[in-house]
Amino acid sequence: MSKLWVIIKREVRISVWTRSFLIGVFTLPILLIGMMFLPRIIKSSSETEVSHIAIAEVNDDRLRSIDNLLSSDTTSTVTARWDVEYRSVARPSLDSVIVQWSESALAGDLDAFIIVDTTMWTANEVTFYAENITRPRFFRALKSEFTAAVVAVRLAGYGVLADSAQQLLADIEMTPQRIGDEGTEATDFVSDFLATIAFVVLLLMTVLAFGFQVMRNVIEEKSSRIVEVLLSSVSPFQLMMGKVVGQGIAAIIQLVAWIVVGGLFMGVGVISATAGSLTGILRSDFVLWFGVFFVLGYFFFSAWLSWVGAVVTSEQEAQPFMTPAIMLMSASFLVSVISLENPDSVWAQVLSFIPPMSPALMIMRLSFSSVPAWQPLLSAIILGLAGVGMTWVSARIFRVGILLMGKRLTVPEIYRWLRHG
Numbered sequence: 199m200s201k202l203w204v205i206i207k208r209e210v211r212i213s214v215w216t217r218s219f220l221i222g223v224f225t226l227p228i229l230l231i232g233m234m235f236l237p238r239i240i241k242s243s244s245e246t247e248v249s250h251i252a253i254a255e256v257n258d259d260r261l262r263s264i265d266n267l268l269s270s271d272t273t274s275t276v277t278a279r280w281d282v283e284y285r286s287v288a289r290p291s292l293d294s295v296i297v298q299w300s301e302s303a304l305a306g307d308l309d310a311f312i313i314v315d316t317t318m319w320t321a322n323e324v325t326f327y328a329e330n331i332t333r334p335r336f337f338r339a340l341k342s343e344f345t346a347a348v349v350a351v352r353l354a355g356y357g358v359l360a361d362s363a364q365q366l367l368a369d370i371e372m373t374p375q376r377i378g379d380e381g382t383e384a385t386d387f388v389s390d391f392l393a394t395i396a397f398v399v400l401l402l403m404t405v406l407a408f409g410f411q412v413m414r415n416v417i418e419e420k421s422s423r424i425v426e427v428l429l430s431s432v433s434p435f436q437l438m439m440g441k442v443v444g445q446g447i448a449a450i451i452q453l454v455a456w457i458v459v460g461g462l463f464m465g466v467g468v469i470s471a472t473a474g475s476l477t478g479i480l481r482s483d484f485v486l487w488f489g490v491f492f493v494l495g496y497f498f499f500s501a502w503l504s505w506v507g508a509v510v511t512s513e514q515e516a517q518p519f520m521t522p523a524i525m526l527m528s529a530s531f532l533v534s535v536i537s538l539e540n541p542d543s544v545w546a547q548v549l550s551f552i553p554p555m556s557p558a559l560m561i562m563r564l565s566f567s568s569v570p571a572w573q574p575l576l577s578a579i580i581l582g583l584a585g586v587g588m589t590w591v592s593a594r595i596f597r598v599g600i601l602l603m604g605k606r607l608t609v610p611e612i613y614r615w616l617r618h619g
Contacts, residue, residue: 202439204440206443210448222452226400226456249340250280251283251309251310251311252284252311253311253312255284256313256316257316260319260355261348263351264344296313303328303329311328312324312327324344394538394562398534399531400456404449404453404496405492406527408448408496409523410520411445412507415445417507417511417512421511434597435596435597437596438508449496487560488564491557491560491581494581494585498581502588503523504592505596508600509612530559533549535562538562541563542567551576553580553584560577
């Protein structure tokens with residue numbers, strides 16, 4: 199046991215007491231917090247911008263008051279500010295108006311313009327012109343408020359006053375309340391979504407990074423022949439477990455440091471004002487299960503990658519074995535994001551029990567749904583058993599492959615090591 203502890207301490211020391219570790223402590227929380235809150239900051243800043251648009255109505259003037267309607271914030275739940283230029287034009291002069299406004303749009307003086315033909319009142323269709331048509335938020339806001347303004351004009355034709363029309367067309371705001379075992383609580387989908395994605399990315403990134411570090415350390419010591427000296431004092435299994443456990447402790451230190459630093463950043467300025475809604479997912483059970491699935495997920499992948507390091511002599515040779523691990527991590531992230539639409543669907547529940555998909559999917563389900571207590575427990579047990587099985591496989595391959603040098607590896611040979619290792 200003392201020899202194993204020496205290996206563990208060495209792995210922690212070479213991973214934690216480095217300049218790159220200290221730099222990573224500060225950089226990743228900043229990136230994740232930026233990913234969580236930058237969209238909100240951009241959204242809030244864009245809401246104060248004025249969009250310059252022009253509307254040309256062909257052979258008609260029923261929309262002559264549309265500038266006042268679009269300037270009102272009661273026609274839609276989308277907050278926007280418009281500077282509207284309205285023209286009623288005869289059809290012969292329409293082409294010259296389009297050319298003039300197109301030049302203004304290219305010069306940056308006009309964000310968009312709309313051509314309203316007389317057929318709009320029956321066909322419900324207009325032509326929209328803009329230099330940049332890849333602005334979904336702008337297009338969505340303009341479409342929503344223009345539609346509401348046209349409906350108000352139509353209602354005015356039936357004798358409904360503009361103020362009354364705006365009240366009739368006003369959307370109803372819905373304040374979400376999450377139902378849980380302990381009652382209801384206010385929540386915000388955007389904040390919960392971004393925080394959950396940040397936690398899933400943090401889990402997968404840390405597990406994969408330190409799992410790869412186990413593999414790199416094994417390859418480095420094998421290439422430099424240091425491993426031959428180490429194996430004169432410890433068994434191959436002790437060496438493998440020392441590296442896995444040592445890097446696991448380093449991963450936990452890194453994770454705790456990220457959480458502490460991230461918490462400090464979230465207590466500053468604008469982030470503090472936005473972070474209040476995140477307390478909805480930072481429940482004690484969520485934090486507990488996050489730690490459990492982090493440890494078990496790391497245990498599974500590091501055991502896998504430890505034998506990869508033992509059977510190759512360089513990272514180039516390890517690429518074919520690293521690719522499945524990266525693909526599985528990427529697939530678990532994509533599946534967890536897709537299942538946000540319905541975290542309690544049958545396929546989401548089934549995949550949350552299957553390693554190595556279970557860590558990301560179960561964390562996502564725990565943050566967005568009231569998951570029965572037996573489900574994360576069963577998922578953790580299955581993941582733990584899979585980790586034990588992977589450790590058994592890795593140990594049999596590791597003890598043979600760690601001293602193998604200069605020989606091309608084949609799948610049948612790895613199978614023989616499993617049978618006789």
